[in-house]
Amino acid sequence: MIKHIFSDMDGTLLNDRGDLTATNQALIQSAHIPITLVSARSPKQMAAAIEALNLTAPQVGFNGGLIYQMVDGQPRVIEDRPIDNAVVQKIMRLLAAHFPNVSISLYDLTNWYVTQIDDGVEHLGKIMPQGPIVKSTDELIADMPTIYKITFTILNYDVMTGVMALLNDASLPGAAVQASSHVYLDITNEAAKKSRGVRYIADYEKLDLQDTAAFGDGPNDLPMLRLVGRPIVMGNGLDEVKAGADRITDDNEHDGVGRGIHKFILEDGKTK
Numbered sequence: 001m002i003k004h005i006f007s008d009m010d011g012t013l014l015n016d017r018g019d020l021t022a023t024n025q026a027l028i029q030s031a032h033i034p035i036t037l038v039s040a041r042s043p044k045q046m047a048a049a050i051e052a053l054n055l056t057a058p059q060v061g062f063n064g065g066l067i068y069q070m071v072d073g074q075p076r077v078i079e080d081r082p083i084d085n086a087v088v089q090k091i092m093r094l095l096a097a098h099f100p101n102v103s104i105s106l107y108d109l110t111n112w113y114v115t116q117i118d119d120g121v122e123h124l125g126k127i128m129p130q131g132p133i134v135k136s137t138d139e140l141i142a143d144m145p146t147i148y149k150i151t152f153t154i155l156n157y158d159v160m161t162g163v164m165a166l167l168n169d170a171s172l173p174g175a176a177v178q179a180s181s182h183v184y185l186d187i188t189n190e191a192a193k194k195s196r197g198v199r200y201i202a203d204y205e206k207l208d209l210q211d212t213a214a215f216g217d218g219p220n221d222l223p224m225l226r227l228v229g230r231p232i233v234m235g236n237g238l239d240e241v242k243a244g245a246d247r248i249t250d251d252n253e254h255d256g257v258g259r260g261i262h263k264f265i266l267e268d269g270k271t272k
Contacts, residue, residue, distance in 0.1 A: 002033065002230060002265045004057070004207050006198050006214040008221050009039040012234055013049065013257050018127060020049050027258025028053055031266060036060060036201055038194045038214075038224060040186065042107045042149070043068060043075040044129055058201050062107070062148040063220070065192030067200055075109055079200060081189040082146045087175050089141050091150060091167070091187065096137045098166055102154060105132070108145040115140070120153030123183070150187040160185065195223035213265055215249070215257050217241060232260045 007013050014020055028035065035053065037046055038060040046061055050070055058069050058078055065082065068075040088106070092115070095104055103118045114121050114132040121132060154160040164185060167177050176190040202209050210229035214221070217237040225231035225244055233242045235251035242248055249260030 001211060002213045003211045004202070004205065004213075005033050005035045005261065005265070006038050006060075006201075006212065006224060006228065007035060007257055008194075008214075008216040008218070008224075009037055009041060009046065009049065011217040011236060011252050012215050012221075013037065013252070015253050020052055021255055024255040024258040025052055027255060027262060031258075031261045033261070033265070034205075036198075038064070038197055040149070040180065040220075042112070043070075044110060044112070047073075048129065058204060060194065060197030060201070063186075063188055063192045064194050064197040065148045065188050066109070067197055067204075077109070078204070080148070081191045082148050083150065083187065083189050084174050085144050085147075087172050088144060088147045088150065090170065090172065091175075092137045092141060094166060094170060095163070099159065099163055102152065102159065102163060104137075105151040105153065106140065106145075106147050107149045107151070108147055111145070113140060113145070119155055120183070123155060124151070124153040148188065148192075152185040153183055154185070155183055157182065193223060194220060195227050198224050198227050215260060217252065230265065232264055 034057040035055055036057050036059055039046055040063040041061060043061050058067055060067055067079045068077050092104060095102055103114050103116045103121045106113045112130055112132050113135055115137050152163055174190055175187055177187050179185050209227055212228040213230035213232060214224050214228040215232050216225050217234040222241060222244060230246050232247045232249050233245035234249060234256045247264040250256035
């Protein structure tokens, strides 16, 4: 019997416009099964979906770098893995020296900081629920917040290639550098993995992993999908992800999470 569901957000819970549809919301809520969202997003970026679904279970942000619960509209940290301050400072100094015109986005628990406004920040701002706080590299280094994720949004391919080469050649102990698309490059603590978040919450909630299900669509969801008793992949998922699925649900444009819960969890449960 499935007692807890884990779900990716982008390309999974949300449609291609980044919205949770009313139909998906209604289907998910009518199932009355605790849900944890597992996302690379910050708590601020996850808040609208958490509120719409009235989720009370622990949530996983920053790709597993933060496990938290929303309390009175604010994230309460249960467990976290931020990026080491010395590594954050080294990254900022490297970029200031080699790519001074490239803005850096940095996320703490509630804020989005940028070192300058450029076309990448303007592009990112279209999908952010909050405006950036602009601070220079020197200002941030002098009063460094606890940073969970660094993002580079670079629209010029040659510049992105140069930044990636610079960071891959640098010694950044304890940090993981990964491109999430051709314009986004993310840095998190190397321990920030979706599977770690799932396992932590299963232990925290005293759940048998065989009694859990997960929804995902991309390669970074595979470790999470392999952990749970019922891995369900979206219809829009990549073939390599579908290969490891227990079930394939509808795509994210057709309420695949809500429909999958009813078809592959609730209905399957009745037949066993």
